[in-house]
Amino acid sequence: MSSDQSTVTVTDDFVPVIDLSARKEPGKRTEIAQAIGTALRRSGFFIIVGHGIPKDLTDRMFTVTNRFFKLPEPEKDLVASRPGVSGYRRAGGTLARSLDQKTPPDLCETFAAHVTGEMDDEERLKLGNEWASWTHKNIWPENPPEFRKVWQEYMTAMGELAADLMHLFAIALDLDEKFFDDKFDHHGSSIAVNYYPPQLTPPLPGQWRRGPHTDFGSLTILYQEDNRGGLQVLQGEDHWRDVSAIPGSFVVNIGDLMALWTGGRWVSTMHRVVTPHPDDTSSRLTIPYFYLPNHDASIEPMRPFTDSPTVERYDTVTVSEWVSRKVQKIFS
Numbered sequence: 394m395s396s397d398q399s400t401v402t403v404t405d406d407f408v409p410v411i412d413l414s415a416r417k418e419p420g421k422r423t424e425i426a427q428a429i430g431t432a433l434r435r436s437g438f439f440i441i442v443g444h445g446i447p448k449d450l451t452d453r454m455f456t457v458t459n460r461f462f463k464l465p466e467p468e469k470d471l472v473a474s475r476p477g478v479s480g481y482r483r484a485g486g487t488l489a490r491s492l493d494q495k496t497p498p499d500l501c502e503t504f505a506a507h508v509t510g511e512m513d514d515e516e517r518l519k520l521g522n523e524w525a526s527w528t529h530k531n532i533w534p535e536n537p538p539e540f541r542k543v544w545q546e547y548m549t550a551m552g553e554l555a556a557d558l559m560h561l562f563a564i565a566l567d568l569d570e571k572f573f574d575d576k577f578d579h580h581g582s583s584i585a586v587n588y589y590p591p592q593l594t595p596p597l598p599g600q601w602r603r604g605p606h607t608d609f610g611s612l613t614i615l616y617q618e619d620n621r622g623g624l625q626v627l628q629g630e631d632h633w634r635d636v637s638a639i640p641g642s643f644v645v646n647i648g649d650l651m652a653l654w655t656g657g658r659w660v661s662t663m664h665r666v667v668t669p670h671p672d673d674t675s676s677r678l679t680i681p682y683f684y685l686p687n688h689d690a691s692i693e694p695m696r697p698f699t700d701s702p703t704v705e706r707y708d709t710v711t712v713s714e715w716v717s718r719k720v721q722k723i724f725s
């Protein structure tokens with residue numbers, strides 16, 4: 394590690410590894426926040442270790458979810474997603490379509506649930522239109538039996554970690570640490586697991602496990618199966634860089650809404666999941682937690698760094714309008 398490098402940045406790269414373990418120590422908190430701010434200006438991505446999520450919880454979350462995806466299709470279809478209901482999708486949409494690109498479907502199955510998905514129907518349906526996925530009801534498989542309980546425990550733990558990361562984001566932006574809190578006090582965050590089945594036949598030309606896309610919310614915390622790899626982040630015009638799958642870590646990235654919120658200071662970067670080598674027939678499971686502000690929060694972009702006329706100006710938007718526009722493109 395070079396002498397001018399932060400002690401909390403374990404490896405300083407396009408996607409740096411940042412150690413959060415000292416984040417409760419006043420002296421270190423600012424240093425950690427600054428390391429995060431640097432990463433979010435440069436690539437919009439970083440990897441966290443020392444985050445405090447117990448390994449046992451992540452292991453149980455991985456195990457129940459992986460077990461579900463290994464069930465026969467008819468059993469998974471019992472909890473298939475349908476209008477107004479989250480759950481299982483045999484084809485997880487085509488993420489590149491959110492950027493208006495037409496490509497073959499991603500080689501990916503998904504299972505999704507929302508923190509708002511347990512509310513009673515009447516209250517939930519007041520939260521937005523049919524494209525607003527946080528108005529969807531959760532549906533849970535009976536097999537494995539502990540699936541629902543583990544997912545709920547994991548969602549709660551992720552919500553706490555995400556709120557803590559937003560505090561560090563606020564410090565990095567020279568704002569009051571609690572600046573973002575009231576925008577998340579009834580948030581509609583979700584988990585939408587990606588299961589990439591074993592690749593038994595060659596992919597079609599232009600087909601990905603996950604096509605190139607940016608995330609559209611504020612913050613994503615991604616668990617990826619140890620040492621499998623496949624996730625790549627775009628640096629510059631055409632340099633795709635592998636993101637390491639470090640055991641015990643999470644990948645954190647911001648989405649388009651956070652880039653807009655910061656007036657473009659921070660970047661929401663294209664990423665994709667490549668298909669494996671033809672000899673590699675392993676499946677891959679990733680668990681992204683998408684932290685999304687309150688559906689009715691009005692996101693007012695911060696002032697850009699400069700007043701140059703070439704700096705893009707952003708309009709204020711509600712979370713609901715923003716997300717439903719993006720989701721509509723993927724699934725319509």
Ligand SMILES: O=C(O)CCC(=O)C(=O)O
Nearest residue numbers: 587603617624666679681
């Ligand atoms: O599976 C991965 O590694 C990334 C998935 C992803 O980018 C997403 O679900 O938005």
Ligand SMILES: [Fe+2]
Nearest residue numbers: 606607608664
């Ligand atoms: Fe993504």
